[in-house]
Amino acid sequence: MKFGLRTFKTAIAAPIALLLANGLGLESAASAAIITLLTVTNTKRSTVKTAINRFFSLTLATGIAGCCFLLLGYHPLVFGLYLFIFIPASLALKLGEGIPVSSVLITHYLVAQEMSVRLIINEYLLMSIGVGCALLANLYMPNTEKKLQADQMVVEVAMKKMLKDMALHLNQSKKEEDLRQECLALLAFVKEAQKRAQEFEENHFFSSNGYYFEYFAMRRLQLKILTAMLQILHRLTAEPEDVIELQELLEFTAETLSEKNDGSEILLKITELDQRYQEKELPENRQAFENRAMLFQIFQLFQEFIEVKAGFYRDK
Template sequence: MKIGLRTIKTAVAAPIALLIASSFDLESAASAAIIALLTVTNTKRSTARTAINRLVSLTLATSIAAGCFILLGFHPLVFGLYLLLFIPLSIRLDLAEGIAVSSVLITHYLVAGEMSVNLIINEYLLMIIGVGCALAVNLYMPNTEKKIQEDQAVVEVSLRKMLGAMSNNLNQLDKEKQLVSECLALREFIKTAQIRAQEFEENRFFSGNSYYFEYFAMRRLQLNVLADMLQILNQLNASPVDVKELQELFEFTAQTLAEDNDGSAILTKIAALDQRYQQKKLPEDRQTFEERAMLFQLFRLFQEFIEIKAGFHRNK
């Protein structure tokens, strides 16, 4: 059985919250532990957002509860009225994650049969201690940047390998199934890497840099285009003369593809090849025309593949 870091942090935060709340002789001190348990998340930013939302949610809940209980009495049916007002309003204000925790704290007023200043302060202290302990344990996060950079290297090597294989097997119909499988596997790998990159960015409070996340998003877009290219390759059976220039383009890209390559050199070659395509005479027989059309469609998809990377560099 594997115990994750979040589980360990939760196991540390909850009892500490309980000990602190008990040391202040707060009513229902165990609630602080429950709040800490529910507030620890996978990243620093998400924990901070959750903590702030819980405090805002408690303020809203306390205001509504005060109006209901003071006017209508501390009765279970009045608590139901409070929920009828609090839940829709919380959802409207994007505070849904605080509904359960705040409502549990509100039941303390119901049980006590009063909303005294001391009891209200008690509930706020329980909330502050709970979310404070969650924030404290989440200050430590392992640095995953090296792993993300390793993921980038895997993606670069895999893409170069696939483009090289596409160049070598451009007119061999029986070779494309393996490439499709590799494309799907790489897409799943990038999806996981992108999640890791997002968590890395979420663990930096004062950085708006989302380079790694955007990098993997760019590669996912490229793989979507690559998947469309493979569908065409699976049907293409053009003459060796017609595919030669595109093969050379694929091979050049396989050799030069890199994270810091903005694609400008490849786009220059694409523009030159596009001009040559435009100058070619249209084939006379239907089969050659259809093959040429598929080849041109493949060329356009490849151009889109490179333009995605170029656009990523322009927007950095």
């Protein structure tokens, strides 16, 4: 069983909310603990956003419930009418997450058969204690930057190896299929790393530095391009002399691939190589023509692969 930090903080914050609500003599004090339970999230920013939305949702619910109960009475069917109005209104205002919490608080009016100022204040105090304890619980978040930097190293080492293997095993369709599976596995790893990068960013209130998130987004796009290249290479049956320049290009890229490389030197080599291919004589048979066309596709994809990195470098 996984016992994470969020579980630990919720298990501490919820009882504290209950104790505070009881200490203030609030009615339905257990609701404060439930609100805390439903408000603690994985990041600081998302917890703050959820907390603010809770208050907007409660205000909307209180207004609708007041119109319904004060005009039609405190009856279960009137509560149904309240839900019929409140739920669509909440969804329209993007306050859907607050529907369960606010509606639970509204049932306190139904049970008490009144909507006095005292009871309304009681509900807002329950909400304040609940979200307040959730916010305090999420003030501490572990710094995951070293983990993200380690993830970067894993990705770059794996991509270097993949490019070297591509260069080594050109025209070997079985090996290229294995490489495609490796590429898909690495793509899944990068996707998870990008999620961690987003959480890292959302745990910094006053920082808009999305560097790690954008870095992994860039690598995801590059890996998708590599997957497309490997699908073409799987069908390629060119002569060794026709692919030697592609092998050299892949090897050079594997040797120079790094976070800080802007890709300009590789782009220059691709341009020169494309020029040499343009100057070659046309193939004499259909198979050679198809291989030439596939090589041209590969070069185009590889140029896109490098341009993705160059664009990321320029933006930084």
